Amino acid sequence: MTSEIAWDVSEPLIAHAPLEAKPRLMQTGPATYGRNPVERYFLSELWQLHLYHHHGEVRLRHEELWSGTEIVCPIRPGAVSLLPPDTHSEYRLDRPGGYYYAHLAFEGTRGAGVPVMQYLDHERVGVEGLFEEAIGLFESRVWRAEMKIWELVCRLSERVATGSAEAAGGHPAVARAQQFIALRLDQPISVEEIARESGVSHVHLNRLFHAELGAPVKSYLTERRMSRARYLLTHSQQSIKSIAADVGIPDLHLFNKVVRRHLGAPPTGVRAADVSERFPAGK
Template identity: 35%
Template sequence: MPVQEAALQSFAVPLQHPPVVVDVGHAVHGLSDREERFLLPELYSLHIYDWAGELKIGDRLHRIRPGDLALVPPGTLEAYRYNGPSQHVFAHVRLPAAGPRREIPSVQSLGPDAPRLRARLVAASTAVDPGHRAAEVWSVLWAAATRPSATDASTERQHPAVLAAVDHIDRHLHATLRVDEVARVALASTSHLNRLFVGAFGISVSRYVRRKRADRARHLLRDTLQPISSVAATVGIPDLQAFNKFCRSQLGAPPRALRSGER
């Protein structure tokens, strides 16, 4: 079937109940592959982009620009073409199959609303409570369906150093993350930041980074078609032997077993 560029496309999305948020945060692609494909069989994919490139949703080709929002329903193939390292904030969510639906464009420019809605997804990525996380993502979905919206982005009731550190970790999960560097960005000493993380999450900064990488790797291996080499680079362990060892120690199985659903 021929590709249609910049064609109008929308999806009917059930929004009467909050989503179940499977994963939310920052992602960087185009690190090892200039073209990637994703298919989430059971999850909606919500993205707000910081880059320019191309996205094909099904048979429709879209030009992506910074500040664009994309929503892709379950079982729909996403094909990306990057111009280099490309960052976005995202949420992968499960929505109820039944109930009233609202039409949401597959890709839309958020214009001046982009920073506010992007901040909501960032707030969701730092939220500890699952209900808060779902509420932030739900608000972005409703804004996408009913823009413009006049509500203000909410603030997380956490220490500012924790928020800054979590945001930095999520943005740079693909890179080397040293605790002293994270602490510098968070304007805190290493020991103080570790105490704050233990209070907020029950674990140290370094263990939080390992857990975040493990959770992201598990999700990408099980729920997407992203190549294993690209998954490894995305979570900051580009050496495949080291990534294999990491998956075995943190997730109990090698990457290929996790991808095939054996574990």
């Protein structure tokens, strides 16, 4: 006996897909539902990604995920579903409606949360565009079509993550601060500027950084600069003066001091420890 519940749209219905490797795309294209009043589908082994252009209703059932309970989800233009393998779906439509589909195989094990069903607003155009590019590329260059679908599924996953801090593992102000720092790492910037750009106060941003990254903003910034400096010292032949400027500490005296403290040796020492094997004499 199957119990049935109407899905509470405010509670995301999540499945876990390993997004860190490009999925294989088995088939993709346009299709039509609702030629019959009730249509049932089942796909074992593969994930089904659908972007709907119409209104209707789908009933989902999955023995493991929802212990066989049937979940009733509304469909409207801009709705997207990503059904894990072995999901039973039953569509009810008043009249035929088109949609795009893609059948995917994810490779890998670590799964990120992706909503089984969600409704796009302003992101719809971008997502639809990626889907159409994938459909158009599928026959000629499947790896390129796979890249488009992969990007699409990542966006679906991030869209939910942005909504709730726990899911994303991050406060949006911290993410904004990290982006701002990354894009200006070659310039001297103050914590005040970073806080202003992130839309929260200096004090609050430091509290958020502590909670999420275990260090205040200033330490995080220095860490980033030093990580970049170590890389440039060991991978490039740039002069130390030029590296100092590229990591936002143009004062060479200060740069030497900070490198010594954080990397355990002066710049020439960090470089020498690595340089002999990377750049044989003469290069």
